[in-house]
Amino acid sequence: MHIQNQENSWGTKMKKIFEIISDKNHEQVVYCNDPSSGLKAIIAIHNTILGPSLGGCRMYPYKSEDDALVDVLRLSRGMTYKAAISNLNLGGGKAVIIGDPNKDKSEVLLRSFGKFVDSLGGKYITAEDVGMSVHDMEFIRMETSHVTGVKRAMGGSGDPSILTALGVFVGMKAALKKRLNINSINGLKIGIQGFGKVGYYLCGHLKDAGAEIFGYDIDQERLDTVIKEFGVKPVENDELISMDLDVFSPCALGAILNPESIEKLKCSVIAGAANNQLEDEERDSKLLQKREIMYVPDFVINAGGLINVANELQGYDKEKAKYQVEGIYYILTRIFDYALTNKISTLEAAKLLAERRIEEYYHWNKK
Numbered sequence: 495m496h497i498q499n500q501e502n503s504w505g506t507k508m509k510k511i512f513e514i515i516s517d518k519n520h521e522q523v524v525y526c527n528d529p530s531s532g533l534k535a536i537i538a539i540h541n542t543i544l545g546p547s548l549g550g551c552r553m554y555p556y557k558s559e560d561d562a563l564v565d566v567l568r569l570s571r572g573m574t575y576k577a578a579i580s581n582l583n584l585g586g587g588k589a590v591i592i593g594d595p596n597k598d599k600s601e602v603l604l605r606s607f608g609k610f611v612d613s614l615g616g617k618y619i620t621a622e623d624v625g626m627s628v629h630d631m632e633f634i635r636m637e638t639s640h641v642t643g644v645k646r647a648m649g650g651s652g653d654p655s656i657l658t659a660l661g662v663f664v665g666m667k668a669a670l671k672k673r674l675n676i677n678s679i680n681g682l683k684i685g686i687q688g689f690g691k692v693g694y695y696l697c698g699h700l701k702d703a704g705a706e707i708f709g710y711d712i713d714q715e716r717l718d719t720v721i722k723e724f725g726v727k728p729v730e731n732d733e734l735i736s737m738d739l740d741v742f743s744p745c746a747l748g749a750i751l752n753p754e755s756i757e758k759l760k761c762s763v764i765a766g767a768a769n770n771q772l773e774d775e776e777r778d779s780k781l782l783q784k785r786e787i788m789y790v791p792d793f794v795i796n797a798g799g800l801i802n803v804a805n806e807l808q809g810y811d812k813e814k815a816k817y818q819v820e821g822i823y824y825i826l827t828r829i830f831d832y833a834l835t836n837k838i839s840t841l842e843a844a845k846l847l848a849e850r851r852i853e854e855y856y857h858w859n860k861k
């Protein structure tokens with residue numbers, strides 16, 4: 495009787511998981527359980543049509559296993575779009591480790607995760623994400639070669655934020671050209687939310703280009719640094735959103751754009767590094783389109799970090815990676831043209847073009 499019940503409940507659960515992973519066409523989801531190290535992780539491979547799936551590993555104290563699953567499914571799918579639109583021969587994948595990075599992380603746990611990554615034979619390549627560091631990647635590297643984002647001395651590409659910031663800078667220029675028909679940033683007013691790693695390097699490019707930079711960071715030390723080094727004019731978040739700006743650049747938080755904040759915006763362009771800037775993708779991208787504010791899709795403009803680590807796979811060449819990141823300008827120009835021609839939002843255009851690349855490649859390779 496007991497076994498019967500167990501079989502029934504297993505049957506029900508299996509069906510539910512297959513329904514969930516089929517919903518957005520994920521190829522494979524791997525649950526990694528190692529009681530000896532305390533590792534509980536999920537690796538999600540969304541799509542490998544263009545190549546092996548690459549995406550960071552996030553360590554986070556998820557409230558439930560369901561929360562962890564939802565996150566890894568969402569993030570891995572996002573990586574498929576990001577790699578495809580960036581012209582990389584990579585698919586989308588992501589991993590999450592359930593646990594508090596400040597308390598639960600250890601060499602044993604990281605190496606155990608590395609063994610699971612290795613068992614997939616290169617179908618999933620891991621990298622750094624929230625709650626993980628370059629140092630952590632080195633422990634993972636002890637068990638598998640399918641890892642990127644290790645330090646320069648180990649053949650890695652180092653800090654990805656430098657090229658992410660470059661991508662945001664060229665993406666901003668592409669949007670300004672299309673929206674305002676201007677080639678120069680000189681004298682323009684740019685508002686940045688968040689002067690972390692990306693925000694800091696972005697300030698360097700903008701200062702060199704002659705922009706007037708405004709912005710805010712909840713971390714006073716970071717704010718003081720950019721005031722001192724780049725002459726940033728500090729303004730609180732609320733004021734920043736409703737300021738008369740040429741560009742608003744979210745480089746801190748997700749879900750910053752919603753009906754309430756969109757209503758207040760007075761900028762012409764939104765171009766920032768933060769992931770998932772729109773609270774509701776469909777609703778908010780259309781609201782921005784209606785207000786004629788050019789939204790630069792986050793997964794396209796912030797792909798510099800991915801392009802950077804992807805270059806490790808062929809032997810890292812900094813100049814080549816930089817050249818590819820500069821190509822974000824042309825990728826975005828194509829997206830803006832496609833959106834205008836088809837009267838759709840820039841987000842929809844970016845997604846359609848990414849899907850089209852995968853579909854075309856699939857058919858081209860089909861025997």
Ligand code: NAD
Nearest residue numbers: 654655658688689690691692711712713746767768769799
């Ligand atoms: P970071 O953690 O170094 O910087 C984030 C900054 O935002 C911090 O200085 C923090 O104090 C500030 N911040 C937090 N809450 C804030 C608030 N309410 N108002 C103003 N500032 C606030 O992160 P990062 O590496 O610079 O990345 C920035 C964003 O870009 C993140 O959303 C990240 O996911 C995304 N991103 C980063 C990379 C990369 O290569 N680093 C690549 C792709 C996407």
